[in-house]
Amino acid sequence: MAAGAASGGSARADTYKDARGWLLLPSWAVLGIFVLGPVCMMLVYSFLTKEFRGGVIWEFSLAAYDQFFFDRGLFGDEPPAIEWTYITIFWRSIWQAGAATLLSLLIGFPTAYFIATRPENARPMWVFLITIPYWVNLLIRTVSMKFLLRDQGPLNDFLIGTGLIDSPIHIVNTNFAVQLGLFYSYLPFMVLPVYAAVERYNFSLSEAAADLYASKWTTLRRIVLPAVKPGVVAGCILVFVPSMGSFLAPDLLGGAKNFMIGSLIEEQFKGNAGNWPFGAAASMVLLTMVLIILMFSARQQAKADKAGG
Amino acid sequence: MAHVNNDIKTYTGFRAITLLCLVVLYAPLVIVTIYSFNASQSITNWEGISLRWYADVFTGPESGKFKTAAFNSFTIAIIAATASTAIATLAATAMVRGGTFKLRTVSFGLISLPLMVPEIVTAVATLIFFNAIGFTRGYMTILVAHIAFCIPFAYLPISARMQGIEDSFEQAAMDLYATRRQAFTRILMPLMAPGIISGFLLAFIVSLDDFIITNFVKGAGVETLPTAIFGSVKQGIKPNIMAISTMLLSVSVVMVTISYFVSKSDNTK
Numbered sequence: 001m002a003a004g005a006a007s008g009g010s011a012r013a014d015t016y017k018d019a020r021g022w023l024l025l026p027s028w029a030v031l032g033i034f035v036l037g038p039v040c041m042m043l044v045y046s047f048l049t050k051e052f053r054g055g056v057i058w059e060f061s062l063a064a065y066d067q068f069f070f071d072r073g074l075f076g077d078e079p080p081a082i083e084w085t086y087i088t089i090f091w092r093s094i095w096q097a098g099a100a101t102l103l104s105l106l107i108g109f110p111t112a113y114f115i116a117t118r119p120e121n122a123r124p125m126w127v128f129l130i131t132i133p134y135w136v137n138l139l140i141r142t143v144s145m146k147f148l149l150r151d152q153g154p155l156n157d158f159l160i161g162t163g164l165i166d167s168p169i170h171i172v173n174t175n176f177a178v179q180l181g182l183f184y185s186y187l188p189f190m191v192l193p194v195y196a197a198v199e200r201y202n203f204s205l206s207e208a209a210a211d212l213y214a215s216k217w218t219t220l221r222r223i224v225l226p227a228v229k230p231g232v233v234a235g236c237i238l239v240f241v242p243s244m245g246s247f248l249a250p251d252l253l254g255g256a257k258n259f260m261i262g263s264l265i266e267e268q269f270k271g272n273a274g275n276w277p278f279g280a281a282a283s284m285v286l287l288t289m290v291l292i293i294l295m296f297s298a299r300q301q302a303k304a305d306k307a308g309g
Numbered sequence: 310m311a312h313v314n315n316d317i318k319t320y321t322g323f324r325a326i327t328l329l330c331l332v333v334l335y336a337p338l339v340i341v342t343i344y345s346f347n348a349s350q351s352i353t354n355w356e357g358i359s360l361r362w363y364a365d366v367f368t369g370p371e372s373g374k375f376k377t378a379a380f381n382s383f384t385i386a387i388i389a390a391t392a393s394t395a396i397a398t399l400a401a402t403a404m405v406r407g408g409t410f411k412l413r414t415v416s417f418g419l420i421s422l423p424l425m426v427p428e429i430v431t432a433v434a435t436l437i438f439f440n441a442i443g444f445t446r447g448y449m450t451i452l453v454a455h456i457a458f459c460i461p462f463a464y465l466p467i468s469a470r471m472q473g474i475e476d477s478f479e480q481a482a483m484d485l486y487a488t489r490r491q492a493f494t495r496i497l498m499p500l501m502a503p504g505i506i507s508g509f510l511l512a513f514i515v516s517l518d519d520f521i522i523t524n525f526v527k528g529a530g531v532e533t534l535p536t537a538i539f540g541s542v543k544q545g546i547k548p549n550i551m552a553i554s555t556m557l558l559s560v561s562v563v564m565v566t567i568s569y570f571v572s573k574s575d576n577t578k
Contacts, residue, residue: 014406014407014408014409015406015476015479015480015483015489015492016402016403016406016407016489016493017407017408017410019403019407019489020402020403020407020408020410021403023399023400023402023403023407024399024400024403024404024412024416026395026396026399026400027396027397027399027400027416027419027420027460027464028416028419030396030456030457030460031419031420031422031423031457031460032419034435034438034453034454034456034457035419035422035423035426035431035434035435035457035458036419036422037438038431038434038435038437038438039426039430039431039434041434041437041438041441042430042433042434042437045437045441055440107326107329107330107333108330110320110322110323110326110327111323111326111327111330113320113323114323114324114326114327115327117318117319124573128569129331130330130331130334131565132562132565132566133334133335133338135511135514135518135561135562135564135565136338136518136558136561136562137517137518137520137535137554137557137558137561138518138520139518139520139535139538139539139542140338140341140538140554140557140558141337141338143341143538143542143546143550143554144337144338144340144341144554145337146546147337147340147341147344147352147546147551148336148337148340148341152353154340154344184333184334184337187330187333187334188334191330203317203318206317206318207317210317216317216320217320219317220320241427242427242428244427245427245428245429245430246429247429247521248520248521252542262427262429265429265430265433266429269433269436269525270524270525276437279433280433280437283429283430283433283434286427286429286430287426287427287430290425290426290427290430291425294425
């Protein structure tokens with residue numbers, strides 16, 4: 001998505017060549033000072049010493065990372081063992097985000113494929129229908145999901161009313177509810193890049209496969225899927241990355257037991273924990289993982305572009 | 310030929326999954342909208358249609374809080390969208406019409422930074438930043454943070470639009486002795502209008518909807534609609550929250566629809 005906007009159109013010119021410095025200055029200044037600068041400062045904070053009741057003491061310390069990865073016993077004097085508490089939270093975030101991504105792929109891929117095979121003038125309308133919910137406030141969507149899934153909520157009422165179940169299914173405050181919430185939050189992110197890839201796909205390849213007696217599902221698996229893989233990878237990343245750091249779905253749908261890394265970070269700054277360096281370190285761990293995934297995908301994309309000519 | 314082709318393309322079940330997808334996307338929103346008109350005191354029982362919870366939002370015991378929050382939300386969204394659209398328009402002009410230059414990739418990376426860094430990380434970093442420079446958190450900190458993270462949302466439709474405009478119009482104007490500034494304001498800007506409007510609307514919605522970053526950089530006592538809603542929801546979903554959610558939801562849907570038809574009307578021109 002982002003890379004497409006960067007690559008030039010046919011009409012690129014250099015009318016504003018000598019003015020581009022000051023044209024770019026405002027964006028450089030605002031983003032440099034208020035996004036890049038703060039992220040660098042967060043890195044610095046993760047190596048400082050915590051002050052009780054929030055804030056930091058300007059003294060270099062590895063305590064935050066040590067606390068994240070190692071357990072040194074109740075009094076902090078035992079030899080370091082691996083600290084499972086935070087690794088478990090981190091792992092749960094990966095697992096929850098992964099499950100949400102898989103669910104989005106299962107629903108999103110057929111949807112994207114279906115839309116891309118509609119008549120050309122009908123496609124924008126379908127895409128528009130898929131994007132509208134994304135623009136509705138994430139908080140409101142999460143609250144709506146919670147309202148729908150409650151024990152006495154409309155979903156359970158409906159299922160009991162139709163006689164499918166006798167007593168309400170408990171969904172809220174389970175891992176599954178969080179997965180559903182994340183899936184619901186980021187599903188449009190899966191559909192859009194896959195749609196873009198399938199739309200570019202040359203269907204004469206499918207015809208050729210059919211001429212050579214490949215079944216339709218074999219064609220889908222062996223011909224279509226490899227051809228649209230960059231779109232699928234992009235979709236998976238666009239769902240996985242925000243899911244990993246999400247705070248609202250685990251907080252509202254998951255309850256206290258289903259903590260994810262977003263909630264852990266939040267608690268260090270807004271909650272009672274009040275350990276800023278530790279919160280900064282946890283944010284750095286999350287950011288590092290996200291950057292690795294983005295670099296990996298950029299490389300995949302570059303490889304695919306090269307292969308595509 | 311076309312028929313055979315179509316047959317190879319279609320897969321049984323994909324239509325059903327697409328419909329399921331739409332049901333999943335819309336059901337929670339539709340249900341909350343329906344229940345916001347519930348006459349009942351509790352959110353569980355349906356007791357007929359009524360506007361009482363909408364009235365409650367404007368006149369009830371919490372109405373003062375909601376009005377202030379709505380004022381903050383809308384003024385911040387208007388200022389942040391205006392500022393980020395202006396900044397994004399200038400940046401897009403440099404990126405699309407500025408030829409190739411060394412820092413182009415770096416610039417693009419910087420502009421898309423808010424999209425790549427997880428929102429909670431941006432939120433924490435901004436909080437740390439304002440704290441380190443000793444800036445009192447409040448309305449201004451929210452505004453500044455919103456201007457920054459709205460830039461890529463305004464930038465993407467604006468630069469996409471500009472790439473679609475041949476620069477021959479500007480060249481022609483300049484051949485006829487228009488200055489570059491005149492070519493920019495009289496030729497490029499009017500042609501850019503649909504991109505700029507849609508960039509502004511998207512930035513506006515993104516600002517209006519933001520919860521996570523606002524939650525971190527807001528000062529005590531300063532609320533926007535999402536943080537006010539979150540505060541209420543933590544004590545349980547109440548009917549007045551569903552009414553206010555429905556109103557906010559409608560604003561977003563109307564904005565996105567306008568944005569869609571603005572860009573669409575332009576394609577047919």
